Amino acid sequence: MSVFRNVQEYHAHLLVGDVTCEQVVSAYLDRIALHKHLNAFIHLYAEEALHRARAIDARIQRERTLKRLTGVVFGIKDVIAYAHHPLTAASRMLKDFRSVYSATAVERLLQEEAIIIGSLNCDEFAMGSSTENSWFGPTLHPLNPDYVPGGSSGGSAAAVSADLCMLALGSDTGGSVRQPADFCGIIGLKPTYGRISRHGLIAYASSFDQIGIFGKDIADVATTLEVIAGPDEFDSTASPLPVESYQPVNNPEPPSMKLAYMKEALDHPSLDREMKSNIEKLIDWLIQKGHIVDAVHFNYLDVIAPAYYVLTTAEASANLARYDGVRYGYRASTEEGASLDICYQKTRSEGFGKEVKRRILLGTYVLSEGYYDAYYTKAQQVRRLVAEEAYRILHEYTCLLMPTFPTTAFRLGENMDDPVKMYLGDLYTVFANLAGLPAISIPLFRHSNGLPFGLQLVAGRFQEKKLLETAAYLLSHGSTI
Amino acid sequence: MEISDDLIRRLCDLARLNYDEAEAASLKKDLQRMIAFIEKLNEVDTTGVEPLIFLTDHLHPLREDSVSSDLPREQALELAPDRNGSFFQVPPLKTA
Numbered sequence: 001m002s003v004f005r006n007v008q009e010y011h012a013h014l015l016v017g018d019v020t021c022e023q024v025v026s027a028y029l030d031r032i033a034l035h036k037h038l039n040a041f042i043h044l045y046a047e048e049a050l051h052r053a054r055a056i057d058a059r060i061q062r063e064r065t066l067k068r069l070t071g072v073v074f075g076i077k078d079v080i081a082y083a084h085h086p087l088t089a090a091s092r093m094l095k096d097f098r099s100v101y102s103a104t105a106v107e108r109l110l111q112e113e114a115i116i117i118g119s120l121n122c123d124e125f126a127m128g129s130s131t132e133n134s135w136f137g138p139t140l141h142p143l144n145p146d147y148v149p150g151g152s153s154g155g156s157a158a159a160v161s162a163d164l165c166m167l168a169l170g171s172d173t174g175g176s177v178r179q180p181a182d183f184c185g186i187i188g189l190k191p192t193y194g195r196i197s198r199h200g201l202i203a204y205a206s207s208f209d210q211i212g213i214f215g216k217d218i219a220d221v222a223t224t225l226e227v228i229a230g231p232d233e234f235d236s237t238a239s240p241l242p243v244e245s246y247q248p249v250n251n252p253e254p255p256s257m258k259l260a261y262m263k264e265a266l267d268h269p270s271l272d273r274e275m276k277s278n279i280e281k282l283i284d285w286l287i288q289k290g291h292i293v294d295a296v297h298f299n300y301l302d303v304i305a306p307a308y309y310v311l312t313t314a315e316a317s318a319n320l321a322r323y324d325g326v327r328y329g330y331r332a333s334t335e336e337g338a339s340l341d342i343c344y345q346k347t348r349s350e351g352f353g354k355e356v357k358r359r360i361l362l363g364t365y366v367l368s369e370g371y372y373d374a375y376y377t378k379a380q381q382v383r384r385l386v387a388e389e390a391y392r393i394l395h396e397y398t399c400l401l402m403p404t405f406p407t408t409a410f411r412l413g414e415n416m417d418d419p420v421k422m423y424l425g426d427l428y429t430v431f432a433n434l435a436g437l438p439a440i441s442i443p444l445f446r447h448s449n450g451l452p453f454g455l456q457l458v459a460g461r462f463q464e465k466k467l468l469e470t471a472a473y474l475l476s477h478g479s480t481i
Numbered sequence: 482m483e484i485s486d487d488l489i490r491r492l493c494d495l496a497r498l499n500y501d502e503a504e505a506a507s508l509k510k511d512l513q514r515m516i517a518f519i520e521k522l523n524e525v526d527t528t529g530v531e532p533l534i535f536l537t538d539h540l541h542p543l544r545e546d547s548v549s550s551d552l553p554r555e556q557a558l559e560l561a562p563d564r565n566g567s568f569f570q571v572p573p574l575k576t577a
Contacts, residue, residue, distance in 0.1 A: 100556055193536045207536055233544060237537045306519045317496060324497070326569055331562035340574045341497070349499040357498055358508070361489075362515050364496045378522050380532030385525065387533055420514045436536040 003027065003163045006217035010166075011066050021053035021060075021071035021115065028073050028117060032164045038140045038149075040159040042078045043086050044118040049073070052115050068227055069112035072220075075165040077156050078119040079126050080211065081200035082106050089202050090134035091124045093323050093330045093351035103200025104235065105169060105211050105228040112227050117165050121155030124353045125320065126171055126204045128152045129179060129422050130415065133355045138412060142184060143451065147409040150180030153214070157184040160214040167224055168214040173204050174308055175404070175429025177212030178441035178456060182404035185443040185452030187471070189213045189221050192462050193436030194239040196225075197232035203319040205312035206237075208433045218442075218472045222246035225464060239462070246464050248472030257291045257470065260397040262298040265428060270406040275453055278445045279403060282455065282474075285481045293401070296393055300386050305423055307386065308430035310366050310379035316356075317363030323351060358419060387435040394437070394460035399470045401457060403428050404441040408451035428456060438464050442471045444478050484513050 004010035004024075013019040029046050056071055076082060079089050081099035083106075088094045106116070123133040131139040131154025139154040141147035142162040149158040153170030157180030160168050170177040172190035181188025190212040198209055211228070215221040225246050232238040261283065266276055283293045325331035325347030332346035352360070366375035393400060405425055415422045432439035438461070441454040455474065459467035474481070489509055493500040554567060563570040 097560065100552060100560070207534075236539075236542050239537065240539055240542070300525070303521055303525055306521045309515070310519050310522065321497075325562055326571055327557075328560035329562070334572060338572055340572050343572045344497040345499050348497050349501070352498075358511055358515070360496050360498065361492045361508070361512060362519075364492045365488075365512070365516070366519070368492070368495065375519060375522070377532055378525075378527060379519075380534060381527035381530040382522055382525050384530055384533035385527070418514065419511055420518045423515075423518065 003166070007069070007072055007166070007220045007223060010072070011070065014060060014066060014071060015064070020057045022050060022057055024071060025049050025053040025073060025115060025117065028163075028165060031162070032117075035142070035162050035164055037145065038142055038158050038162060039137055040121055040139050040155040040162070040164055041075065041118040042088055042090065042121050042136050042155070045085065045116060049115050049117045056113055056115070067113045068223055069109060069114040072114045073117050073166045074109060074114050075118055075120045075156060075159045075168040076106060076116060077122050077153050077168070077170045079122060079171055079202040080106060080169055081202075082116060082119070086119060087202070088119070088135070089125045090122050090136055091352065091356070092135045095135060095330065097329055099200070101200065103211075104197035104232045106200065108228045109224075120153070120159055120168060122170075123152035123154070124356050125202065125316075126152040126173055126176055127316070127355050127359055129175070129425060130410070130412075131155060131180070132412065132416060133353055135353065140412070141409050146411055147451070148183070148412055150183035150405075150409060152176040153212070154180045156214050157181050157186060157188065160184070160216060161186050166215070167220055170212050170214055171201055171204075172210050172212040172433070173208045173312060174426050174433050177214065178404050178429050178439060179426075181214055181443075182441045182454040182456070183409040183451070185454070187215050187218060187221055187440065187442055189225065189440045190432060190438065191225060191229065191464055192239070192438040193433075194237050195229050195438070195462065195464065197230075197235040197238040199232055199234035205315035206319065207315060208312055210433075218248055218468060218475055222248060222468050241462055244465055246468050248469045250472070250476065252476060254473055258397050259286065259291060259293045259399050259401055259470075260296045260393060261293065261401045262301065263295040264298050264301045265402045268301065268406065268427070270424065270427070271403060272407050272447075274447055275403060275407070275445070279401070279455065282444070282481050283401070294397070296397075298389060298393070300382065300389065301427060303382055304386055304430050304434055305427050307379040307382040308426065308434055309362070309423055310375050311383065313359045313363035314367050314376055315363070317360045317367060320352075320356070320360055323348060325351070355419065383434050386431070390431065390435040390437060391460070394458070394463075398463075398466050399457045399459050401455060404454045404456040405429070408447045408449060408453050432458050437461060438467050440467055440471050442475055444474060444481065484509050484516065
């Protein structure tokens with residue numbers, strides 16, 4: 001059995017009765033077995049998913065109705081809690097941890113009869129851009145196993161790209177949904193900060209973290225957002241704004257749109273030349289179609305990644321203080337008579353990987369006495385400048401167009417020797433997180449090196465509807481641009 | 482700026498991480514690069530700019546102060562690496 005193009009097509013077959021949820025789950029399990037080498041999943045819930053599928057099939061038989069995500073097969077990044085299932089953050093620290101509750105997003109997927117097939121690999125505690133920092137080993141790029149799938153939600157992107165699940169959840173603190181989606185040639189949406197509850201998402205940097213959605217079909221991504229977005233009594237930062245319909249209207253010739261791109265972003269020396277020229281061609285095409293696409297100036301491009309790393313490592317150093325080996329998680333064995341302090345140190349040194357420790361130390365540094373104002377306060381001030389500039393631009397324009405990442409996927413090991421080399425690539429994605437804006441990466445291009453790459457769209461706060469509509473328009477013309 | 486061994490030792494102590502002689506050299510190099518990277522912030526004039534701290538418009542929403550129990554004690558203790566009856570158990574609290 002081949003996989004369906006989207007939920008709508010799948011649901012039509014479910015209602016006619018020529019396919020069952022059980023058959024679909026079995027088909028995905030077969031594909032997962034065939035793609036085991038990708039190491040996309042950390043834990044697979046095969047029996048349970050089949051059991052749930054059979055129960056849903058029986059209900060459909062009886063009631064002849066479908067919920068919004070009935071039988072839709074999801075994978076979830078292993079930083080998102082699913083009650084009574086493992087939750088590892090791809091870390092030795094939590095390798096045997098099981099969550100006692102579900103994330104609000106997961107709870108809402110389950111209420112709409114989605115089926116969760118397994119937990120997906122990622123960089124440890126979502127810190128990384130390649131899914132190489134995992135206690136469970138790296139995930140490989142689905143199109144070429146010598147390359148990384150991106151990160152930190154690399155397992156989610158690889159799984160959706162290789163049709164190992166229909167949709168997946170990830171988390172995006174500085175690009176961790178959009179960048180792997182870009183590398184793997186699929187859609188990756190990071191909604192506005194606060195659009196989806198963070199309850200049950202393992203905290204990395206709380207003023208940046210946002211759950212995101214991976215898919216191949218824009219309407220499926222919109223449906224998933226409608227299901228999981230909205231206020232939540234367990235997360236006071238979840239916005240009380242009502243959830244609207246995010247379904248993009250299919251209009252091949254929409255009225256003229258007002259779009260912009262940052263001149264500095266396209267002229268940046270790190271951007272691959274071929275990618276740049278593809279994006280310029282797209283801009284020309286849009287103008288020919290009667291849309292306005294203006295070049296705008298943005299003066300902070302080279303300082304947004306530094307500001308991002310100051311603030312996120314500071315927040316991470318505080319958030320990860322809870323992993324002390326006392327109440328849950330890994331505890332190192334200590335010699336008889338060793339003190340509690342020794343136990344903390346040994347537990348944290350053995351439980352965390354290299355990149356996590358580097359970021360905790362940098363965060364400790366920027367928050368420590370004598371350096372706090374020079375780095376932490378300074379970065380918060382830069383954050384305000386960036387956010388106000390972004391709001392100003394997006395008050396005038398519907399969306400900003402930009403690359404998602406300066407290059408296509410890189411080789412395994414290529415960026416592991418120098419952390420800063422890895423951080424520099426984040427310049428296009430951290431912008432949306434610093435300002436709390438919704439952004440999406442859509443698969444529009446293929447490089448002459450054979451790898452796909454996307455275009456990033458960024459919209460104003462809570463403008464997901466316009467963001468998805470613009471994305472749908474570009475995707476529907478994809479091959480002709 | 483120059484990163485000294487003393488600074489690394491102090492950061493490790495604050496973050497409750499072991500200071501490992503073998504790892505110190507490469508850690509020093511990494512931190513040096515990371516700090517040089519964030520020093521780029523000094524190029525921005527931020528005179529008079531209010532720090533941006535909260536990304537939400539709805540600060541401190543209130544709710545009824547009602548008692549509830551979401552996590553029974555026994556279930557919480559199941560995850561503990563070590564326990565003693567209904568308590569988490571840890572090594573003695575004393576300086577090394």
